[in-house]
Amino acid sequence: MEGNLNALTTIFTEFYYWVTIVMMFLIHVGFCMYEVGVSRRRNHLKTLMKNAMAIPLVTITFYFFGWWIYFGFPNGPGIAGGLVTAPFAESWNPLMGTHLSGVNPGETGVTPTDAALWHRLNGVFWGAFLLFSITTASIISGSIIERARSGAFWIVAVLVGSVLWILDASWGWHPQGWMVKLWGYHDAYASGVVHAIAGGAALAFLIVLGPRIGKFKPDGTPRDIPPHNVWLVTIGLFLIFTGFWGFYAACNIPLISPATIAGQITGETWTATNIYLAPTTLSAITFNFLMSLSGGMLAGYIVSKGDPFWTFSMGLCGIISASAGNDLYHPIQALLIGAIVPTICYKLHYFVERRFKIDDAVGAVAVHGYGGFLGVVVAGFMLWGQPSSPYEGFAHVNPLGNFAGAVLMFVLGFVPTFVVSKILNSMNLLRVPAKVELEGVDFALNHAFDASVREVGTAEKAMIK
Amino acid sequence: MSTNGMESWAVDLKDIGAIYPFQGSEVVMVIIGLVFWIGWHVLQTRHENAEIEADMAADRSGEETRKAIDRH
Numbered sequence: 001m002e003g004n005l006n007a008l009t010t011i012f013t014e015f016y017y018w019v020t021i022v023m024m025f026l027i028h029v030g031f032c033m034y035e036v037g038v039s040r041r042r043n044h045l046k047t048l049m050k051n052a053m054a055i056p057l058v059t060i061t062f063y064f065f066g067w068w069i070y071f072g073f074p075n076g077p078g079i080a081g082g083l084v085t086a087p088f089a090e091s092w093n094p095l096m097g098t099h100l101s102g103v104n105p106g107e108t109g110v111t112p113t114d115a116a117l118w119h120r121l122n123g124v125f126w127g128a129f130l131l132f133s134i135t136t137a138s139i140i141s142g143s144i145i146e147r148a149r150s151g152a153f154w155i156v157a158v159l160v161g162s163v164l165w166i167l168d169a170s171w172g173w174h175p176q177g178w179m180v181k182l183w184g185y186h187d188a189y190a191s192g193v194v195h196a197i198a199g200g201a202a203l204a205f206l207i208v209l210g211p212r213i214g215k216f217k218p219d220g221t222p223r224d225i226p227p228h229n230v231w232l233v234t235i236g237l238f239l240i241f242t243g244f245w246g247f248y249a250a251c252n253i254p255l256i257s258p259a260t261i262a263g264q265i266t267g268e269t270w271t272a273t274n275i276y277l278a279p280t281t282l283s284a285i286t287f288n289f290l291m292s293l294s295g296g297m298l299a300g301y302i303v304s305k306g307d308p309f310w311t312f313s314m315g316l317c318g319i320i321s322a323s324a325g326n327d328l329y330h331p332i333q334a335l336l337i338g339a340i341v342p343t344i345c346y347k348l349h350y351f352v353e354r355r356f357k358i359d360d361a362v363g364a365v366a367v368h369g370y371g372g373f374l375g376v377v378v379a380g381f382m383l384w385g386q387p388s389s390p391y392e393g394f395a396h397v398n399p400l401g402n403f404a405g406a407v408l409m410f411v412l413g414f415v416p417t418f419v420v421s422k423i424l425n426s427m428n429l430l431r432v433p434a435k436v437e438l439e440g441v442d443f444a445l446n447h448a449f450d451a452s453v454r455e456v457g458t459a460e461k462a463m464i465k
Numbered sequence: 466m467s468t469n470g471m472e473s474w475a476v477d478l479k480d481i482g483a484i485y486p487f488q489g490s491e492v493v494m495v496i497i498g499l500v501f502w503i504g505w506h507v508l509q510t511r512h513e514n515a516e517i518e519a520d521m522a523a524d525r526s527g528e529e530t531r532k533a534i535d536r537h
Contacts, residue, residue, distance in 0.1 A: 042533040060502050064495065091498075092491040094483035104470065104482035106489065115482065151513050155506065228537055429510065436520045439530045443520050446533075 009255055010120050016254045017124035023246025024131035026239045028055060031138045034236030035145055037229040038362055042440020043146045050150040051141045057154050058137050058161035062130045064091050066162035070129065073170040080178035088114045088122060095122050128250040129166070132194055135247070137161035139198035140417075142362035144205055147212050147437050152421070152430045153205075159420055160201045160413065168412050169193045172405055175277045175389065179408070183401030184388040188274040189251050189285070189323035191375030192409035199369015200413030202360070208421035209430060211359030213437055222353050225361070230308050237312035241293065244319060248285050248326075251275055263390030276389050280327035288334035292322035295338030303346050310346060313363055317342035317371040324379035324402070328386065337378055345370040369410065376406035 032051050039047040058066075071086030087109040088095040094107050101119040103110050137157035144153060172179035173193040179185035187193055216222055227233050253273045258265040261277045271279045296318020297311055304310035318338030326334055349366035352358050360366070380402025388397050395401060424430040432441055440446070466472075468486035487494075524530050 041536045057502075057505075060498065064499060064502070092495045094488065094491065097483055097485045097491075099483050100478050100481040102478070102480040102482045104488065107482045110482060149513060149517075151506070151510050154509070226537075432517060433521060436517055438534070439520055439524060440533050443523065443529075443533070444516055447523070447529075 013254055014120045014124050017121070017128045017250060020246040020250035021124065021127040021131055024128070024135070024243050024250065027131070027135055027243030027247065028052075028138060030236045030239030030241075030243060031135075031142065032236070033232050033239065035142045035362065037232030037234075037236055038142065038227040039145050040225075040228050040440070042442055042446065044442060045445050046150060046441040047145050050145075050148075050153050051138055053150070053154060054137045054141060054157040054161065055134055057158055058134045059130060061158045061162035062133050062166070063096070063126070064162075066133060066166045067091075067096075067126050067129065069163065069166045070170045070174065073167055074174045074176045074178060076171070076178055080181055087111075088118045089126075095119060096126075129169075131250070132169075132190065132247070133161040133165060136165040136194050136198045139195070139364050139368045140202040140205055143202045143360040143364040144209055145361045146441065147431055148205070148209055149429055149432055152424045155424065156201065156205060156417055156420060159416060160198065164201070164412055164416060165194060165197050168197055168409055172409070173275050175275070175391070179401075179405055180276060180388050181394050183405060184395035184397045185401050185405040186276075186379055186383055186386075186388050186397040187324045187376055187402075187405065188276070188280070188327040189248055191320055191322075191324035191372040191379070192406050195320045195323070195368040195372030196376060196406055196409040197372075197413035199365045199367075199372055200410035201417040202413075203358070203365045203369060204414045204418035205421050206358050206360055206365070208418065208425050211357055212361070213434060215359040216357055220354075220357065222357075222359075227309060234308050234312050237316060240316060241319075244316075245289070248289055248323075249282065252280065252282065252285070253277065254282075261390055264392055265390050273390075274327045278327075278387065278390050284328075285326055287331040288322060288326040288329050289319060291331040292318045292326065292334040292338030294318070295335040295340075296321075296342045299339035299343050300346070303343050310363075313367050314342040314346060317345050317367040320368060320371040321345075321375035321378070323372075324375045325383050328383055333382065337375070337382075341371055341374045341378065342367075344374065369413075373406045373410050376402050376409070380405075 032048055035047050035051050036044050068086060068089040068091070071089045072084050074084060075081035077083040087093050090096070090109065093109045095110055095114060095118045099115065099119040101115045103112055103115055137160050140156060140160065141153060171177045172185045172187055173190065174180070212225065214223060215225060251274065255270055256273055256277070257270045258267060263277065265279070272281055274280050293315050297315035300311040300314025303314070321341030322329060322334045322337045345366040348370050349360065349363050353360070380397065380399040383397040384399060386397045388394050421430060436443065469484050469488065471484055
């Protein structure tokens with residue numbers, strides 16, 4: 001019976017994560033629609049492909065090394081211990097493929113314990129984390145449209161999606177991460193580990209890249225560059241909201257016993273947990289997801305005077321800003337955090353645009369970067385003194401730990417991306433020349449399209465009798 | 466003879482490990498995968514450079530660019 005129960009739990013968990021992966025794909029459908037909607041007609045195709053090709057590139061590199069980083073680096077290494085061995089996550093391990101849990105003769109690097117646990121869960125855990133990775137990379141994509149070279153973005157996408165974010169996840173979004181142990185860092189639904197780091201990376205890229213031609217008047221006043229299709233933008237954001245349900249569900253362990261957690265929880269009540277293996281429920285996050293989304297949209301509608309782009313974007317920012325503590329907040333707290341933080345982010349977006357001439361075409365730095373950063377900081381105060389983990393000896397949640405964590409997340413995205421962007425820029429690989437930017441980055445593709453339409457049209461007309 | 470060592474399903478599944486073809490060549494496969502990835506970036510960069518060069522040589526009069534700008 002115990003064997004069957006364990007088998008059922010494993011297969012349920014496998015299916016649960018598989019469903020979250022499917023749902024999270026909607027985030028990327030949304031990102032593509034959103035970016036294409038914001039871009040002008042002469043840049044559609046390259047904008048679409050720039051975002052879409054992050055999916056395969058981050059996928060293969062997350063397979064090669066990203067997944068291993070998560071399990072290898074929770075101690076730093078060198079902060080709370082050494083490098084952790086995780087053979088099941090090495091890309092050359094048999095458990096990184098179709099496996100039935102036994103150990104074949106001559107199968108190196110597989111222990112019976114690893115095989116029993118990971119043969120059904122490795123692929124779906126990897127897939128769920130991968131979708132976070134692609135999301136983190138995609139966040140940068142929208143802000144740099146219409147003048148960045150696609151190849152430059154794809155290199156940065158691999159850096160952020162398959163190295164930086166998963167490194168910070170290993171530190172602050174892992175049951176044994178050093179930030180959780182030593183700082184009491186709490187960021188259950190990834191305000192910092194996904195959004196703040198992506199916002200930091202986007203800001204660094206934008207600083208080196210510079211604004212689009214025409215974005216600023218000669219006196220430095222910003223011009224509005226309207227989306228060519230607001231409807232496409234809002235549908236894209238709706239799809240991102242929808243995909244975020246999968247994102248939230250994937251941040252939980254759906255069903256686990258206290259004995260399996262092997263921490264301080266007593267009794268035999270099975271539970272869902274957050275990524276730190278501390279108890280929560282899907283019900284709790286459903287309350288808070290919807291309330292924080294609502295707070296953001298309600299505030300956004302007022303602050304932006306009913307502007308669709310910002311009303312929807314602030315809804316997303318509402319979720320992001322409450323995500324760090326949405327496993328534990330009261331729904332009204334989620335509502336208020338989801339309203340107040342995006343309002344600050346909206347103001348900051350325009351302040352930074354005016355003051356520092358940063359042209360963020362989709363407001364990604366504000367929605368994800370500032371929203372994620374402030375969300376982590378707020379959680380440090382709101383959850384002050386609560387246990388960060390079910391394990392003994394971990395620091396409790398506190399404002400200083402979460403503030404330091406938020407800074408670390410933003411900086412970890414900013415600094416390496418700034419350096420890589422500078423290198424790419426020095427090699428003329430970061431930005432298209434001004435003439436090409438004015439023609440539109442789709443110039444050659446549009447030309448070929450128009451020529452084909454003319455040619456086939458002429459041929460068909462010649463056959464009319 | 467089979468590429469994954471399985472010739473029948475008359476087995477206890479708990480005794481079976483990996484079932485993909487050519488087990489034992491995982492390291493080689495990873496190396497091939499890495500070469501494919503890096504090679505893709507190299508080819509893409511060349512392709513993008515060529516396309517930018519062509520775009521730079523096109524539309525000397527600026528007429529088509531003006532039309533494209535008008536379409537927003």
